[in-house]
Structures are given as structure tokens and as C-alpha cells.
Amino acid sequence: MPQNYVPIFLFVAVVGILIPLTLLLARIIRTQSPNRVKLMPYECGIDPYDNARGRYTVRFYIIAILFVIFDVETVFLFPWAVKFKALGVFGLIEMLVFLGILIVGYVWVWKKGALEWV
């Protein structure tokens, strides 16, 4: 089985070599005449007034945490889905309990307003 995983590295190597090579080759043919105004961050023609890496809304953070919870849940479902027939009714009930706990959390998150984007 391990020989099945080697082509991944082939793919990574091909893309990882060809693309930077294209960028380097393009450097030979393209024009290059930078000046101060060209190198400023784009902000619809006005001078940028502060550093862009400032504060932003905490909503993105909440979404990231929710994503981790639900995606890990999905990963737990995969083994059960593969062995679904072998586990039968027992596996189904076990999984329903597992999903039930998560659904309670989901409903709580919904009621709490974490899914609202105001």
C-alpha cells in the first residue's frame, strides 16, 4: 500500500518546480520600472492612512472555532460510514447519540446567536 502514496510527492514536485520556474523565466521578458507610487498599497487612489494589519471583527474567530468542532465531527463519522453494515443497528444508535450531543451544542450555538452575522 505505501507505494500508492509516493505519486503525491511527484505531483507536489512537478507543480512546485514548474510554477516557480515559470515565474523566474517571466522575469527575463517582462518590463520592470517600479516607483514609489506604484509600490504603495492600492486604496482607490488615496494614500493609505495606517497599517492594514489592524483589528477586525471577532466573528471570524468564532466561525473558525465552530468549523474546528464540526469538521472534527465529520472526520469521526467516516470510520462509521465505512463499517456501517458491520456495525448495524448498534453502530447507528451509537452514532445517533454522538450526533445528538453535537446537535444539542449546535442548537445552543444557534440560540446564543453565534451564527448571526450582524
Add this chain to the structure above:
Amino acid sequence: MPNFIMSYLGSTVTPGEAGNQFWALIYVLIIFAAVSLAVVAMNWFERKALAHFQIRLGPMRVGPHGLLQPIADALKLALKEDIIPAEADQFVFWIAPVIGLLAAFTVYTVIPFGPSQAVSDMNIGVLFMLGVSSLGVLGIVVAGWASNSHYPLIGALRSSAQMVSYEVAMGLAVVSAVLMTSMKTGTGTLSMIGIVESQQQQGIWFIFKFFPLGLIAFVNFVIAMIAETNRAPFDMAEAESELTAGYHTEYSGLRWSLFMLAEYAAMIAVSSIAVTLWLGGWLRPFPNLLNAPAWDFIFSLFPGLTFGALAAVAVIGVMRMPVHPYFRVQRIGLAVFAALLGFIALFLLVIALAGRSSDATVAARFRDGIDYVYWFVLKVALFMYLFIWCRATWPRYRFDQLMRVGWKVLLPITLVVLILTAIVGVIVS
């Protein structure tokens, strides 16, 4: 022909399974070239199709019916000045498009174009596909952060939030497809080739399985995949009326075109996954019902006939072009294009006939291989059209609506579908 090429053509396993890395490298290069070419063709087709949706003509000047427009664009982009903002993080700015492309292309390792026409058949194919395709968000976030500018940063944040939100629904929809693979044989599989083979064994595409459960899961997956690739109507990350160009505002020239390449490659990749999981992958329509050798022969004529039809369209285009000295070059160009398509059609028809007349395994297997790839590509092409159709039809979502659809509509529906599929599966057995 050298012996090793014949042995590759007649093989029944993937190069990854055979452990032949040279052969795998050939497949990788073919896929890389083919996907890049498909992106170029898609670029032309999207502009043409969008134009006709809006009752315009689209590109008409560069080449007959604008066929050379993508090549002209690529040349223009290669010649353009490449600006890296003074305050940007140089190295991260440089590496961001490469990360995006790596994520978009590495997914193709597991995509099965046929029972042996894949680079590799991993036993965790579906997990690999989900994991690698979600790395695409990394390239976008890194690009937005490295630019050190307001629009790219907001675009990257929006895009990452959107992609992770829809990935949850996507993953749950995939689980319900994996669940269906275990219905007949008892053990399910995560291998992409195994999923198509189990659809063949069960004699049904998973989109029709437990109607309408399979269909709902499929529709959810399609919505999630449009959002996942940042396409309209979910293209919040590059909403030009709000964020100029989103995360790639500061990118220009060839570097910008790499982002486009990554986006289109990812579109083709997720469509291939949808085709594999729900639409029977490489299987032709009714493989179990119409399985007589005569039907095999009729269906094997389809690739040649398709190219023949395209050639006929091109010939009609040649005849409809105005007879005027100004159009001479374009007429000749389109005629050459028609001849090229005709030759491909002829070649494919000859292979179909040769594969029938001889029992030689190599010729027959080569014909089968072309059939598999043809049906797979045809289904993926329909998805590509769907992407364009959606873009032409629907206005862009607002960001709060987008989040609401992802978390409050898609997620509960996919969960319910998953549970119902499991319950029905237990009852049926």
C-alpha cells in the same frame, strides 16, 4: 512502439498501485498539461457563454471567434510589470500563489478518470481529497495577509470564513455518499475508484439512491462546492464592487494569472469529485441495463461522434463567415481548426473500430480507456457549464446571507439527510 508503452496501455492497475514511479510521472505531467489546457479553454468558453447570456458576442477579434484570446491574454500577462508592494512581506507574497496551485493540483492524484486511469488509488482517497482541497484556503489567507493592504486582508478573511463554513456541509454530504458504498457488499470504501465500482455493483448512481436522499446530498454538495471555489453567486472574496479584487488586489501580471489558474483548477477538481461520488464517475449511461457487446460498440462511438459534431459546427462557422478580404485569415484559421477537430474525430473512430475488430487486449483496453475518460470529462464539462450558468443567472449574496445559508440551512439539511440515509440503510438490510 516501445514495449513499456504497450504494457502501460494494457495495464489493469494504476501506476501508484504498480509502484512504477516513472509511469506515474508521465500521468502527472499529462494531467498537469491537460488541466492547464482545460483552464485556457474554459477561459474562452466562459467569456463566450457569459457574453451570449447577455446577448453580446464576446471576444471576436483575436483568432476566429476569439479562439486565440486566452493565448493573447496569457502573453499580455507574462509581459506585464510585476509589482510587489513595498510594505508587503516579500517571501510570503511570492509563495502564496504557489501554495494555492499546489493545493488545487495535488487533489488530482486521487481523481479516477477510469478504473486504472488515475495516478494513484489510495485507500483513504476521500479523506485525502477533503484535506488537500481545504488547503486551498491557506494560499488565499497568506496572499491577503502578505499584501499588507486593506482590501486584500478583508477579502482573505471573508474568503476563509466562507470556505471553512461550507466545508462542514461538504464533508457531511460526502459522508452520506460513503455510507451508500457499504449498502450491498457490507464494507464501505474511501477509495475514489472503489466508490465508482460500488456504484457499478449496486447498479445505480448514488444521486438516485434512496431517492430523494441521494439527490438532496448531491445538491447540497454542489452548492457547497460553488461556495468553496469562491464562484458567483458566492464570490464574496473578490466582490469587485466592494473589495476591488479581494485577496489578489495587489497581485499583477503572471502572479495574478496563477491565482486564476488555481481557481479554475480547483473548480475542475471539485466537479470531478462530485462526478465520482454521485454521478458514477467513468461509467457510461446504463452500464448494467445495456450491456450487450453491440451497446458497448455503440457507446464507444460517442467520443468520435462528439468531435465530429464539433468539427461540423466549425465547418458551418467557416461557411457563414463573410466573404471579404479582411476575413481571409480568420476563415483559414477556422478551417484549420475544423480540420484538426475532424482528424481527432477520425482518430477516435478508428480506435473504436480497431478495438472491436481485434481481440488484442491492448487495442481493446485502449479503446475502453478512451471511453472512460470521455464519459468522465463529459460529466465534468457539464459541471463547468453549470458554474458559468450560475454566474450568469444569480446576483451576488450578501455576506450575512452567505453565512446564514451555510450554517443554518445547508448544515441541518445535510445532517438530516445523513441520519435518514443511515436509518433507511439499516431498514433495507
